[in-house]
Amino acid sequence: xxxxxxxxxxxxxxxxxxxxxxxxxxxxxxxxxxxxxxxxxxxxxxxxxxxxxxxxxxxxxxxxxxxxxxxxxxxx
Amino acid sequence: xxxxxxxxxxxxxxxxxxxxxxxxxxxxxxxxxxxxxxxxxxxxxxxxxxxxxxxxxxxxxxxxxxxxxxxxxxxxxxxxxxxxxxxxxxxxxxxxxxxxxxxxxxxxxxxxxxxxxxxxxxxxxxxxxxxxxxxxxxxxxxxxxxxxxxxxxxxxxxxxxxxxxxxxxxxxxxxxxxxxxxxxxxxxxxxxxxxxxxxxxxxxxxxxxxxxxxxxxxxxxxxxxxxxxxxxxxxxxxxxxxxxxxxxxxxxxxxxxxxxxxxxxxx
Numbered sequence: 001x002x003x004x005x006x007x008x009x010x011x012x013x014x015x016x017x018x019x020x021x022x023x024x025x026x027x028x029x030x031x032x033x034x035x036x037x038x039x040x041x042x043x044x045x046x047x048x049x050x051x052x053x054x055x056x057x058x059x060x061x062x063x064x065x066x067x068x069x070x071x072x073x074x075x076x
Numbered sequence: 077x078x079x080x081x082x083x084x085x086x087x088x089x090x091x092x093x094x095x096x097x098x099x100x101x102x103x104x105x106x107x108x109x110x111x112x113x114x115x116x117x118x119x120x121x122x123x124x125x126x127x128x129x130x131x132x133x134x135x136x137x138x139x140x141x142x143x144x145x146x147x148x149x150x151x152x153x154x155x156x157x158x159x160x161x162x163x164x165x166x167x168x169x170x171x172x173x174x175x176x177x178x179x180x181x182x183x184x185x186x187x188x189x190x191x192x193x194x195x196x197x198x199x200x201x202x203x204x205x206x207x208x209x210x211x212x213x214x215x216x217x218x219x220x221x222x223x224x225x226x227x228x229x230x231x232x233x234x235x236x237x238x239x240x241x242x243x244x245x246x247x248x249x250x251x252x253x254x255x256x257x258x259x260x261x262x263x264x265x266x267x268x269x270x271x272x273x274x275x276x277x278x279x280x281x282x283x284x285x286x287x288x289x290x291x292x293x294x295x296x297x298x299x300x301x302x303x304x305x306x307x308x309x310x311x312x313x314x315x316x317x318x319x320x321x322x323x324x325x326x327x328x329x330x331x332x333x334x335x336x337x338x339x340x341x342x343x
Contacts, residue, residue, distance in 0.1 A: 007259030013266050016223040020230050060272050
């Protein structure tokens with residue numbers, strides 16, 4: 001049972017990362033989710049990809065806030 | 077001309093005031109001249125951390141109201157000769173009564189005489205925080221490894237930027253190393269990555285901090301305090317020394333050693 005339980009520090013990291021993305025963009029969690037879905041839909045038009053292969057993060061770089069969308073492609 | 081640094085956090089109760097008192101005492105013990113300003117008007121506490129509560133005559137508000145001269149309101153900490161002074165907050169007034177310009181001139185006046193002017197910002201992001209920040213050249217943010225404090229720290233970083241204070245530095249307070257090791261407390265590297273900000277101190281949870289506040293003597297002055305030891309490193313980093321970040325680790329007890337030995341054997 002213990003094996004399948006995620007460590008709480010990992011849960012904390014995921015939760016704070018998500019909430020800061022939504023804070024930094026001043027989007028509600030729902031809107032942030034929709035943004036991520038739309039990103040993958042857009043790419044899906046051209047490339048076969050599942051939603052799990054997409055990582056969207058919002059980072060602060062100096063004075064700018066940057067949206068970074070990473071799509072992990074399968075090796076062809 | 078000295079430098080003014082605001083110590084702030086957003087969230088309350090993360091240890092700002094304790095850290096201000098310790099950094100002040102640390103800088104003074106290394107021969108720097110330091111003025112500490114308690115900007116938490118109405119909720120004065122820095123005097124207690126330093127053990128100076130019985131020596132207060134005037135406060136920041138008296139200086140602004142011109143009831144006394146600035147030099148009259150400064151409480152000298154006798155442990156450091158003339159090196160450390162405290163400008164106490166008024167206890168029975170409101171933050172909103174202080175104008176940003178008033179605090180600015182007090183800070184600028186002190187910068188002429190002291191190497192470091194350190195402002196203990198009130199919690200929150202309202203007027204008290206704003207005027208402390210706008211009167212400072214640099215900022216140090218204090219957080220704990222709890223996501224509630226981290227979120228507030230992120231908000232503060234954004235607000236500092238909008239007030240044109242760039243590159244604030246971070247102190248992570250109350251770190252329980254054994255919990256980090258077990259994966260039950262967020263790692264300092266993750267906090268650094270999430271906030272994209274330079275960490276200048278990882279302070280371990282230390283029961284001695286309670287004792288030091290009880291007796292009004294900053295933990296940094298006690299060689300056997302583990303929190304004090306890391307705070308001394310923070311002070312050296314503020315002075316520009318390049319000291320690698322360390323995490324305090326409890327020495328393994330005999331029983332731990334045995335149980336760890338058997339754990340390794342199992343693998």
